Amino acid sequence: MDTLHYIMDNWSTLLTLSWQHSWLVLVAVGLAIVIGVPLGILIVRVRWLATPILGIATVVLTIPTIALFGLMIPLFSLIGQGIGALPAITAVFLYSLLPIVRNTHTALENLPDGLREAGRGIGMTFWQRLRWVEIPMALPVIFGGIRTAVVMNVGVMAIAAVIGAGGLGQLLLDGISGSDIRMLIAGALMIC
Incomplete structure (x- = not known):
């Protein structure tokens, strides 16, 4: 019940953090x-690029979230943006690449050859067929x-509050630092 009161009393803050x-x-x-x-389309057309591009995207996804955020800080410090939204967006962008590139590659690779042949047969160019x-x-x-990337990264972005990106993760950090169970539960509910 305390959590419900917390949510009702702080709805504008919760709405701002959610946005x-x-x-x-x-x-x-x-x-x-x-x-x-486009990378997925490219690796279907230039097959030898598929292994290195998918391999790099897979390796990036295996890096623990907090470690990737940690790698972003010195990199973006070179341009004066060591903490905040820019390194967080970059890290989550890198995490998002694998499911999008892999699904694009898989979808185009597994299309029936008859579809491409039918397009060629009626005189379509490569771009028209595509x-x-x-x-x-x-x-x-x-x-x-895309759906996989969004769902995965809603949770990953919560961790980005550690490097000052804000969002709902900030609610969790504030709840932990202040030992406020209501804030923690509200933050967890909003992220879910």
Whole structure:
């Protein structure tokens, strides 16, 4: 009951932190979509690039979150942005690449050859086949990768409060530092 009172008394702060958290995740995943989908298309067309690109993305995903945030601090300190939203968005962007690139690659790689042949048969160029045949058929799997990236990174972005990115993770940090169970429960509920 105390948590409910805390939420009702602090709803504007919770709403602000929720918007901030959502913005951070959407910017990072949006950038990953803009980079990841073309990368997925590229590695289907230039097959020898698939192993190194997917390998690098897999290695990045195996780095513990707090360690990746730690790596971002000295890197972004060179441009005066050692802590805050920019290193957090960059780290979450890197985490988002694997599911998006892999799902784009898998979806396009597993399309029936007959679809491409039918497009060639009616005189479509490479770009026409990609736009009108291949991408529409691959969209459900690509969107699956995007959904995975978003769900995964809502939790990862909560940890970004440790490097000053804000968002709902800030509520958890404040709850831990002040031993405020109500704040911790409210933060955990908002993230879930």
